[in-house]
Amino acid sequence: MDLFEYQGKQYFARYDIPTSPGGVADSVGEAIEQAKAAGFPAVVKAQVQVGGRGKAGGIRLVNNEQEAKEAAEFILGLDIKGHVVKRLWIEHASDIKKEYYASFTLDRNAKLHLAMVSAKGGVDIEEVADTDPEAIKRLHINPIDGISYDQALELAKSAGIDQEALEGVADVLVKLYECYTLGDADLAEINPLILTPQGKVHALDAKVTLDDAAAFRHPEWEVFKGVSELDxxxxxxxxxxxxxxxxxxxxxxxxxxxxxxxxxxxxxxxxxxxxxxxxxxxxxxxxxxxxxxxxxxxxxxxxxxxxxxxxxxxxxxxxxxxxxxxxxxxxxxxxxxxxxxxxxxxxxxxxxxxxxxxxxxxxxxxxxxxxxxxxxxxxxxxxx
Amino acid sequence: MSIFVDENTKVIVQGLTGSQGKFHGLRNKAYGTKVVGGVTPGKGGTDVEGVPVFDSVQDAVAATGATASFIVVPPKFAPEAILEAAAAGIGFIVCITEYIPAKDEAMVFNVLRRNYPGTRLLGPNCPGILSPGKCNIGITSGDIALAGGPVGIVSRSGTLTYQALNELSLKGVGQTTCVGIGGDPVPGTTFIDCLAAFEQDPETKAVLMFGEIGGSDEEKAAAFIKENVTKPVVSYIAGVTAPPGKKMGHAGAIVSGGMGTAQAKMDALAEAGVHVARNPTEAGEIMVDIVKGL
CATH class of the missing domain: 3.40.50.261 (Succinyl-CoA synthetase domains)
Structure with missing residues (x-):
């Protein structure tokens, strides 16, 4: 089951992965309320399970109630590559100093878990993999051993993460691994993982795919059901x-x-x-x-x-x-x-x-x- | 000869007292497989139509000398059942259980690889193994197979395994062993394991290999065939028309990020000298021609 961004962020929160405070809105009125609650400037984001929503106008920065209203009116009902927007996620706009990338998935080839970290986040990671494969650092993790904080730190260093962000990124990696394993995700990805001017590291997006076979041990997944994008x-x-x-x-x-x-x-x-x-x-x-x-x-x-x-x-x-x-x-x-x-x-x-x-x-x-x-x-x- | 199992293989069924375990365990026994016991915790001392049931795999092995296990238990219990069998010294484990969480599967695979390198796991989520006339462990219907060889079959999908057997049997071409490796992301036994065993087996003269989209096991198999397999191989890959990003039933059958397409697999196999068929029937026809020419 693919989660929407807001669900992914809710899931991240269970594992203490820092995200921006925000909320969900299904109407223009709700959107204005959520934007006020998050505090201006805020970001209004279309909740669709398809890439390229920024380019399609599905993400807008708003500075006041009027702009929040206009953004919500525009984005709700917007058709992004055949996906019609029915729900928004609204959060306080973060100041961004740097954008990184972090993910965990299964490497079927090696039959081990795979961590991927890059200092070049915020863009299509498959494009980075094509054009600049060296910019993505990989670490195989045996499920028996897991990943330690020190290994995560080394990985972040090797990926060229800035000195001031190293500890924050390592900390997120350890928590993201827990989300991926204990949380039974097939994919747990943060792109971008940002560094703020204040030196904080946190997830600005969340891409999570849950392993349906593990649903029997996750009663908390019930809330995610029924809202997926099935025809x-x-x-x-x-x-x-x-x-x-x-x-x-x-x-x-x-x-x-x-x-x-x-x-x-x-x-x-x-x-x-x-x-x-x-x-x-x-x-x-x-x-x-x-x-x-x-x-x-x-x-x-x-x-x-x-x-x-x-x-x-x-x-x-x-x-x-x-x-x-x-x-x-x-x-x-x-x-x-x-x-x-x-x-x-x-x-x-x-x-x-x-x-x-x-x-x-x-x-x-x-x-x-x-x-x-x-x-x-x-x-x-x-x-x- | 056959690979992995033969007429002397002694099998226990973990989950024999469940409805599926009983049905398939007894069906395997009726086929002629030496089904020597069952395991269900708490039901030791009872029997299922004359097959003794034990509380643990260890007890079953001590009493029967079993070397193989057929695991038919729900996904929640399957990982533990596999590790219990390995710890009790079982050398060949067939697990047909579907919907085991990927994390559990990866864990079990790595524990076996690290702690029990002598144990082979077939599956999970596979139809099992059938050596016609000798041994049938799993859920494949024995009557669609034909004994006597000379073809070895290895396939990822269950029903396509039946289709493969059928295509050959109807045309009078027998099989040495038919192995269904399963469509999950972390299979215990791979194409390469089976290809290597078929290459070693003197009675197997040719190999029919059915793959599908997702992962890169077929590409790896192609590289292996190029270097190590002297016998003719005919292959078919299912999922040419599968759209990217959609899981086609099997947890492992998904084209993602441009990886694992049918075309890439077919190209790799063709490049390795494999006869690549466009559908199961064509694969059967090509194999019949090869066998005639042997």
Missing amino acids: GRERLAKEKHLNYIGLEGSVGIIANGAGLAMSTLDVVNQVGGTAANFLDLGGGAGADVMSAALEVINTDDRVEVVLVNIFGGITRCDEVAKGIVDALSSVEMRSPIVIRLDGTNADEGRRILADADLRGVIIEKTMIGAAKRAVEIVDEGASK
Whole structure:
């Protein structure tokens, strides 16, 4: 789960990482109140999960109530690369002497945690990595050992952090590591991490991605849920506990297993179609899950044909077939369904479908055959 | 021959008394795998359809001489179960558990690497290992495999592993061993581990490798193949059409910062002399041709 900046800052606060005092506003009136509470000059920041919001006009410095009002009116509802701003974060403007960068993530290659620190913060770090890789210092951390204050200090020194900021940066690094590990974040990133003229070091932004698998030990994550930027289809799928990602094409995809689902997208593409979504039923899906999947796909206007690709392992094809029959008795499908069943109890599954004699359901024997048939149906629709 | 397991491998099932553990443990036993015991704390002395249950892995190993463990427990308990097995001297651990937090997975991997270098972990979040006719540990349906070799299979995704087995079996091409390494960010066993073992195995004549987007394990495998693998390798990479920044089901399957794209992996493999197929069916067809020519 990706957190918004304000949520990331709230999460940082749990681990004592210094941030600017501020608050959230969903309306112009609230924005004015928050700006007054933070104290002028204040910064009004769009809360969207996309980069480049500054360039898009989503961040404004305001010196009084009137400016706060104008900024909030402008930013609320602003479309930043397809993300419409619904919420603002308003904090007291910080005086900035220097901007640094700090992050922790997993290095899958080394199978160790990775700290990255740079004295060149405040800009796109991937650009720094491209143009000036030496400016980013890296340290691998074995999870058994963790990172000590002395190691953090050394890392900050090697990255060229200014003398007066060294202790502050080292302190933030140790706390950010706790946030990353104890806080079960896949990514904990501060860009920029600033040094003020008064010699204080603190986080001016927060980018945190939480590891959904660890939710069972973080009841405090409840407050972050329900505000993430899912589209309508994705929200419904989440309610149904389906692994779903909305895309732009016309072939609705349902498969069991992430690899097979990805592969189905690829094959549809190879035979000239485009997928409307990625949907993995997961392992051992029964009739109810299949039925929920069809329901979700059916809400998507883009879908002109549904392609169901099942290779039964734990998942039993007879169960899948029953789910399709069940679903079609209660849901009026807007588009035809092409089905490929293989693996555990495939014959039985195909028989159940054949016996039910369902309108608009086509059975194909192979994955490629099914993909071709689905794309033909889309093309026939287009030529009509 | 087979890799990592064979007809003599004695297996215990951690979590045998749970519904999943019972179903798959007994299914593996019915396949012919030597399932010699189960472990559930507090249930020692009981049995599951004749398979004795022990309180700890240590007890189970002492009583049965087990060398492998099949872990089927919820994510909360899986890390501890893996370390318990390693501490009891188990040399080969298969963990199918999905949704283990990444921090726990990284910790377990590093504890094994540092303290139990002789223990191999397969998974977590993998379908397991199947050596047709000899041993099946995990959740793969044994009837889609064909004994007798000559192909070794290694795959990151579960259902694509089945697809791979199916593509070969339907065309009458058998397998030596089929290993599902799992789609998590910190897998215990990698492509390279399996490729090295297949290269050493005299009965394996060719390798079918199914990868997917995310990470750089396929690129590393390509470099390894170039230097160390003399047998023909056919590969397929899933996720060519996956959009960046979206996790495609597996925690590890994500294209981020331009890293881990399918195209980069395919290019690296092709450059290493691997036959790169565009889909699982094509991969199967290429492999059938290779086997015919052996």
